Amino acid sequence: MIRFKNARIMTMAGDKPFEVTQGEVWTQEDKVFLVGEPTDEQLKAAQFEREIDAKGNLIMPSFKNAHTHSAMTFLRSYADDLPLQEWLFNKVFPLEAKLTGEDVYYFAKLANLEYLTSGITASFDMYFELDDYVKACTEMGFRSVLCGAVSGDESNIERLEGNYLKYNGIDPLISFRLGFHAEYTCDIKLLERIAALAEKYKAPVSTHNSETAKEVKECIEKYGKTPTELFESLGIYNYGGAGFHCVHMSDNDMDIFKKRGVWAVHNPGSNSKLASGIADIRKMQEKGVGLALGTDGPASNNALDMFREMYLMTVLSKLKENDAAACDANSVLYAATVGGARAMGLWGCDTLEAGKQADLIMIDLSQPNMQPINNLSKNIVYSGSKTNVKLTMCAGKVLYEDGQFTGLDVQEIYAGAQERAQRIQNEVNP
Amino acid sequence: MIRFKNARIMTMAGDKPFEVTQGEVWTQEDKVFLVGEPTDEQLKAAQFEREIDAKGNLIMPSFKNAHTHSAMTFLRSYADDLPLQEWLFNKVFPLEAKLTGEDVYYFAKLANLEYLTSGITASFDMYFELDDYVKACTEMGFRSVLCGAVSGDESNIERLEGNYLKYNGIDPLISFRLGFHAEYTCDIKLLERIAALAEKYKAPVSTHNSETAKEVKECIEKYGKTPTELFESLGIYNYGGAGFHCVHMSDNDMDIFKKRGVWAVHNPGSNSKLASGIADIRKMQEKGVGLALGTDGPASNNALDMFREMYLMTVLSKLKENDAAACDANSVLYAATVGGARAMGLWGCDTLEAGKQADLIMIDLSQPNMQPINNLSKNIVYSGSKTNVKLTMCAGKVLYEDGQFTGLDVQEIYAGAQERAQRIQNEVNP
Numbered sequence: 136m137i138r139f140k141n142a143r144i145m146t147m148a149g150d151k152p153f154e155v156t157q158g159e160v161w162t163q164e165d166k167v168f169l170v171g172e173p174t175d176e177q178l179k180a181a182q183f184e185r186e187i188d189a190k191g192n193l194i195m196p197s198f199k200n201a202h203t204h205s206a207m208t209f210l211r212s213y214a215d216d217l218p219l220q221e222w223l224f225n226k227v228f229p230l231e232a233k234l235t236g237e238d239v240y241y242f243a244k245l246a247n248l249e250y251l252t253s254g255i256t257a258s259f260d261m262y263f264e265l266d267d268y269v270k271a272c273t274e275m276g277f278r279s280v281l282c283g284a285v286s287g288d289e290s291n292i293e294r295l296e297g298n299y300l301k302y303n304g305i306d307p308l309i310s311f312r313l314g315f316h317a318e319y320t321c322d323i324k325l326l327e328r329i330a331a332l333a334e335k336y337k338a339p340v341s342t343h344n345s346e347t348a349k350e351v352k353e354c355i356e357k358y359g360k361t362p363t364e365l366f367e368s369l370g371i372y373n374y375g376g377a378g379f380h381c382v383h384m385s386d387n388d389m390d391i392f393k394k395r396g397v398w399a400v401h402n403p404g405s406n407s408k409l410a411s412g413i414a415d416i417r418k419m420q421e422k423g424v425g426l427a428l429g430t431d432g433p434a435s436n437n438a439l440d441m442f443r444e445m446y447l448m449t450v451l452s453k454l455k456e457n458d459a460a461a462c463d464a465n466s467v468l469y470a471a472t473v474g475g476a477r478a479m480g481l482w483g484c485d486t487l488e489a490g491k492q493a494d495l496i497m498i499d500l501s502q503p504n505m506q507p508i509n510n511l512s513k514n515i516v517y518s519g520s521k522t523n524v525k526l527t528m529c530a531g532k533v534l535y536e537d538g539q540f541t542g543l544d545v546q547e548i549y550a551g552a553q554e555r556a557q558r559i560q561n562e563v564n565p
Numbered sequence: 566m567i568r569f570k571n572a573r574i575m576t577m578a579g580d581k582p583f584e585v586t587q588g589e590v591w592t593q594e595d596k597v598f599l600v601g602e603p604t605d606e607q608l609k610a611a612q613f614e615r616e617i618d619a620k621g622n623l624i625m626p627s628f629k630n631a632h633t634h635s636a637m638t639f640l641r642s643y644a645d646d647l648p649l650q651e652w653l654f655n656k657v658f659p660l661e662a663k664l665t666g667e668d669v670y671y672f673a674k675l676a677n678l679e680y681l682t683s684g685i686t687a688s689f690d691m692y693f694e695l696d697d698y699v700k701a702c703t704e705m706g707f708r709s710v711l712c713g714a715v716s717g718d719e720s721n722i723e724r725l726e727g728n729y730l731k732y733n734g735i736d737p738l739i740s741f742r743l744g745f746h747a748e749y750t751c752d753i754k755l756l757e758r759i760a761a762l763a764e765k766y767k768a769p770v771s772t773h774n775s776e777t778a779k780e781v782k783e784c785i786e787k788y789g790k791t792p793t794e795l796f797e798s799l800g801i802y803n804y805g806g807a808g809f810h811c812v813h814m815s816d817n818d819m820d821i822f823k824k825r826g827v828w829a830v831h832n833p834g835s836n837s838k839l840a841s842g843i844a845d846i847r848k849m850q851e852k853g854v855g856l857a858l859g860t861d862g863p864a865s866n867n868a869l870d871m872f873r874e875m876y877l878m879t880v881l882s883k884l885k886e887n888d889a890a891a892c893d894a895n896s897v898l899y900a901a902t903v904g905g906a907r908a909m910g911l912w913g914c915d916t917l918e919a920g921k922q923a924d925l926i927m928i929d930l931s932q933p934n935m936q937p938i939n940n941l942s943k944n945i946v947y948s949g950s951k952t953n954v955k956l957t958m959c960a961g962k963v964l965y966e967d968g969q970f971t972g973l974d975v976q977e978i979y980a981g982a983q984e985r986a987q988r989i990q991n992e993v994n995p
Contacts, residue, residue: 208936208937209937211936211937211939211944211947211948212938212939212940212941212943212944212947212948213939213940215893215894215940215943215947216889216890216892216893216894216943217889217890218888218889218890219889222889245933245936245937246933248933249933249934252932252933252934252952404876404880407880407881407883407884408879408880408883408889408947409883409889410883410884410886410887410888410889410891412884413884433948436947436948437943437944437947437948438934438947438948438949438950439934440934440948440950443873443876446834446873447880449838450834450837450838450877451837451884453837453838453839453840454837454840454842454843454881456840457840458648458840459646459647459648459649459652459838459839459840460646460647460648461646461840462646463645463646464645464646501975501976501979502682503675503676503678503679503682503975503979504679504682504868504869504870506638506641506675506979506982506983507638507639507641507675507979507982507983507986507987508642508983509641509642509643509986510642510643510645511642513642513645513646513867514641514642514867517641517642517645517838517866517867517868518641518642518863518866518867518868518870519868520868520870520950520951520952521950521951521952522682522950522951522952522968538952538968545931545933546931549931549933549936549937552936552937553936553937553938556937556939557937
């Protein structure tokens with residue numbers, strides 16, 4: 136059992152604005168055991184392997200990265216400041232074609248390190264070489280929900296179903312959700328087969344959706360429907376799911392999301408850096424669409440930093456609405472934690488309550504950007520930074536604390552990633 | 566003499582893209598003594614008080630915060646998610662009215678701590694209670710350029726001239742530039758007197774300029790001119806200066822800036838959070854207008870973090886232009902360092918060269934967000950964070966290193982700021 140005492144605590148289990156209390160948090164194995172003030176009996180019975188004096192710092196649910204492609208770390212700073220098409224077709228695709236499974240293992244480990252520095256304990260990851268990716272996560276103790284990434288024709292449906300059956304249950308830290316790359320990379324037969332699979336397993340389906348204006352325009356030209364309308368007509372969203380990006384959504388699209396319980400996962404860093412646009416957060420909030428946040432992959436962001444995403448989510452909404460009151464801090468904090476967890480199906484990791492998974496962070500308030508303490512939610516969203524992440528715990532294990540990674544050979548990961556990134560560049564540009 | 570060895574070095578003295586070399590940086594008292602590879606004679610003659618192994622980390626010029634109101638830290642997270650008018654008139658102004666000089670001293674110290682964590686060694690600061698503010702900076706070894714902040718009628722001109730004469734030369738770390746709050750808070754007689762003062766001292770003048778659409782519209786209604794055109798017609802910009810924000814600038818405004826050598830100081834965090842708009846960076850770059858970056862005050866941002874501003878500067882420009890190639894990383898890095906220094910008149914602190922002031926930072930590359938190293942400028946701007954600031958040196962003194970502030974009682978500053986922020990709130994809302 137690990138004991139945090141003298142803590143400020145934000146469980147995020149109640150309604151917004153989130154209440155902050157004082158007390159203790161105990162974890163046992165992978166779960167939260169106690170939140171609040173222990174009784175004398177509990178104190179007498181407890182055997183602590185470690186006691187941590189939080190010194191008034193804040194303990195809260197960890198961040199959940201609800202959309203990313205972790206292993207793309209090798210492309211970071213390799214192809215920036217380029218038009219989208221040139222970036223994708225001349226830079227990203229040729230290098231990705233050279234990736235091996237072991238490359239993905241190293242590049243994903245690098246990404247997971249960065250997540251931990253930002254207080255992220257789980258990612259909703261869409262990529263390939265899944266065995267190597269899973270190995271990277273489980274070795275590190277990092278939680279991941281794999282998202283199906285099929286594209287092309289219906290011959291690929293068996294791989295999707297195979298992965299669904301293979302990776303669910305493979306490890307307590309790993310799960311797999313049905314998903315596909317995007318409407319524009321899948322033919323209609325494949326989409327129909329995915330809908331049938333959703334029906335067969337009564338399972339949610341997640342995919343890139345309405346990231347760019349071009350994608351939506353071409354879908355309407357092809358099918359007479361937006362991507363969301365198309366998915367709805369096929370029954371793909373009959374059991375919910377998630378749409379990644381959701382920058383160019385119609386009113387009807389949002390209504391479908393609301394009706395089907397589909398989560399809109401925003402990626403404001405990526406959507407800004409690639410000039411895709413600003414999502415209509417206010418309207419989605421008004422309609423009651425569930426919101427989550429993701430970093431997207433490091434080739435298009437380029438950081439994997441939830442503090443950046445939180446700030447961008449609210450200020451871009453304020454800019455779009457021309458209203459400084461738009462998208463308040465509490466709604467952002469919810470999307471980055473509880474919303475993200477639920478969008479990924481991690482209902483056991485969403486809030487800080489006894490019995491839930493011990494996926495939590497300690498926020499260092501004893502830094503200048505957190506002072507004075509007028510309002511903690513606003514401090515985190517508006518002036519918070521990775522520097523305030525003092526401790527990151529996933530499934531009851533402390534993985535990152537005071538700038539150090541527990542039990543990991545970080546230099547070996549850096550060296551492996553650097554060497555492999557260079558090799559891939561050399562293969563493409565000999 | 567302090568010696569940094571085994572360093573990557575970006576002097577930023579040449580053209581973009583900025584070259585990165587390997588070598589050493591030596592500082593003597595407040596200045597840079599050597600950059601590059603020392604000769605055997607130099608090594609024999611040198612007496613080092615400290616040798617720092619940079620271990621391949623990057624040494625570069627420090628960031629310069631070209632527009633802020635530091636002491637507004639007390640308002641952080643006190644008044645967010647509010648419409649601009651309500652924020653300013655119901656929250657900011659009533660609390661500011663309660664400020665004492667000693668309050669400003671504490672609140673400015675808190676801001677300076679935060680600047681150091683972000684690699685900022687100088688601020689272009691517009692506020693009041695200047696004696697206390699100067700004391701806060703000089704005690705900490707932090708560089709500041711005070712910006713005149715007069716408003717109202719011409720009776721205030723003597724105070725501006727008095728401050729100009731008083732604070733220039735008062736301390737090597739302090740200078741003072743002519744300035745006023747904004748067109749909309751000054752009557753025309755005062756503006757005329759400011760122009761005369763600029764002429765008398767052949768001095769640049771700096772002010773808030775075209776921050777909001779409302780400000781520009783009302784100026785045109787009143788004078789038939791934009792703020793920039795009005796200042797130009799009065800001769801205020803005859804010796805250059807700086808415009809803070811510059812969100813709503815006409816082509817002619819930009820041409821005036823270019824002609825007069827006036828710097829456009831962008832504050833993308835503040836302009837986003839207050840929903841003021843996105844500056845037209847690309848057009849200013851095309852016209853050759855000098856660009857700098859500032860955080861603005863902590864009531865409207867709310868962080869004092871140059872990494873945030875850099876990222877926002879480029880991605881907001883990409884969004885505005887609908888072009889992922891807009892505003893490349895090197896131009897952003899220039900604005901945050903060299904551009905900022907020159908906008909503030911700190912020509913001795915702009916680049917990393919022998920004879921210049923030793924205002925520099927060491928960027929920790931041994932962190933996941935900086936790996937792999939494909940391109941350092943892009944790493945800093947797109948994935949960099951405050952966590953990468955390993956060391957901050959101002960005027961040859963290490964003020965911040967590995968998360969610690971040298972010789973400062975940080976807890977005393979936090980406690981003083983917290984207590985005073987609370988007192989002021991209680992005075993306004995008893």
